[in-house]
Amino acid sequence: MNPEPACADDQVVPVANVKWDIVVVAYNSADDLERHWAGEHLNGWANIIVVDNDSKDQSASISEKFASVTVRSANHGLSRSNNLGAGIGAAPNLLFCNPDVRITPRDLIELEEELAHRNGVVAPRLVGEDGLAQPNARAFPSPWRQISRKTLPTSRSxxxxxxxQTTSGQVDWVTGACVAMKRDTFVAIGGWPESIFLYFEDVELCSRARDNGFGVYIAEHVRVLHSWKQDSKQIISSAGLNHLRSAFKYYRRRPRELFRV
Structure with missing residues (x-):
């Protein structure tokens, strides 16, 4: 968790007595930042730390309107940027959010209550603008499960x-769009896996948590808006190639996960 130093603009430094540091990694995310973050009033509730990964749009300048700190960085990938943002603050609770997620003070109160009695990684249930729940808490991935999701979306697999299905709220992994944990947990699991540029970093994060004796939970009653844009279904694309590279790194590290059905 030692990314190269990046340039933090001359803004308000993180407030020492807040309970939350919220890390938002932006990459050409101007529209989402303007829509979901610039109009929200989280002052006094959280430090918002935006790490801009060399965006070519106005992401960095928009974030300066609302963020406690904006960091302009080369694009080293999501994990490294998450770790960089987390290292700037010192609040006891951490929340990692995509730019297309909208957080309210009530969400922070409910997530803090969850972390008070959940020893590990906690995600809210994400919901779309249509009010429908999104599948952001999942079973462990495997090639078969990934293929089924793409080609047989209504299948049992x-x-x-x-x-x-869960009665305790504990799941195998949660997507990285909105993930909360105590800072002590973050440090204990070694943060986000910087060897993975994008995709599978959330799977590995949750696997690390479980390796270190922490649980991974979905808080169904905490509902957070997520303007989800599904990835392209093309395999031969930049996103598709990044997904394959990251999958290779993950399964090389955890070969037993290849055979889940």
Whole structure:
């Protein structure tokens, strides 16, 4: 967790007595930042730390309107930027959010209550603008489950992967769009996996948590808006190639996960 120093603009430094540091990594995210963050009033509730990964749009200048700190960085990938943002603050609770997520003070109160009695990683249930729940808590991935999700979305395998049955709230992993944990937990698991540029970094984060004795939970009653844009279904694309590279790194590290059905 030692990314190269980046340039932090001359803004308000993180407030020492807040309970939350919120890390938002931006990459050409001007529209989402303007829509979901610039109009929200989280002053006094959280430090908002935006790490801009060399955006070519107005992401950095927009974030300066609302963020406690804006960091202009080369694009080293999501994990490294998350770690960089987390290292700037010192609040006891950390929340990592995509730019297309909208957080309210009530969300922070409810997530703090969850962290008070959950020993590990906690995600709210993400909901779209249509009010429908999104599958952001999942069973462990495997090539078969990934293929089923793409080609047989209504199959039992796909549904059990995307919507695992749980009575305790504990799941195998949660997507990185909105993830909360105590700072002590973040430090204990070694932060986000910087060897993974994009995709599978959230799977590995949750696997690290479980390796270190922490749980991974979905808080169904905490509902957070997420203006989700699904990835392109093209395999031969920049996103598709990044996904394959990251999958290779993950399964090389955890070969047993290849055989889940």
């Amino acid at each position: 796909s549904r059990s992967y995307l919507w695992p």
